[in-house]
Amino acid sequence: MPRDQLINQSKQAFVQALLRLLETESFTDITIKQLVLESGYSRRTYYRYFHDKDAILDTLFTQRLQAYHDRLSHIDLAPAQLPAQIITALWPHHQELQLLAQRDVLVPLMTRHLETIIKSLLTIDVSWRQSTTQNTTNYRYALTYSIGGFTILLNTLFTQPKTSITPEQLTTQLTMALSEIVTQWQLQNDHATTNNNQR
Structure with a gap:
């Protein structure tokens, strides 16, 4: 071998x-x-x-992130499809995620690798992402916010006693969370644009 x-x-x-x-x-x-x-x-x-033991978790994380990146890199990804694609990619490993959440290591693991996740996602070529310095910064902020929120959402759902959640329910929860993020982001951008125009 x-x-x-x-x-x-x-x-x-x-x-x-x-x-x-x-x-x-x-x-x-x-x-x-x-x-x-x-x-x-x-x-x-x-x-x-x-x-140390964290390094074992890091190995698991790296493997899952690479598989997730490869999956998203080979599909024509529209913003509306993101929640379903994320859940589809994660669901085969939901028992692992649930175990990590219940043992209080999911949030620290994701937090430790937040920058790696963002860098990985920014390398995926999507037609709707404009590649200016300002937009890249905005995408990084949005990704930080959404990854953090999604991690807390997963952690909350998977640590509830006797949780039996379906991929469809999780997709709905994630869609609502991401919609709220997009709405808030658009409001902030509109507010900033209005302020700039008034100067």
């Missing part, structure tokens, strides 16, 4: 071990010894790829 495949296989073993342990343990209580036993790999292998 090629070396890069062996490395990926080792990392994946620790990712899956962490997810299994999170089903019964809090993130802070999980030990390296447990991860080593659960993964079937040695402590030495653990330290070869990870400096």
Whole structure:
């Protein structure tokens, strides 16, 4: 087996071990010894790829973000389709997200990688995004706001007791949240334009 495949296989073993342990343990209580036993790999292998448990979550995050980016890069994406596409991409992993939310690591994970998410999304070519410096700054603000809001929405929904939410319900919630963001953004832009015209 090629070396890069062996490395990926080792990392994946620790990712899956962490997810299994999170089903019964809090993130802070999980030990390296447990991860080593659960993964079937040695402590030495653990330290070869990870400096702490957060690094295992970072590996999982990077994999999911790359898959999400690849998916959005290969479709003709209109603004109205964003909520459905986001949920469609995330839903196969909703049990992971729910587990991370219930163990209080979803929000810190997303916050830690917010800049990476924004950079990744800004590389996706969409016809409706104008590429001026001012617009890029505005898009960054809008993405920061919407990603933060969506993360809190997911965290809230997935930490409620006995939550049984469908992709359609989540899409509706996200659509309403994004619509509110767009409305507020347009109001701010209109206000700024009016102020500039009055000067």
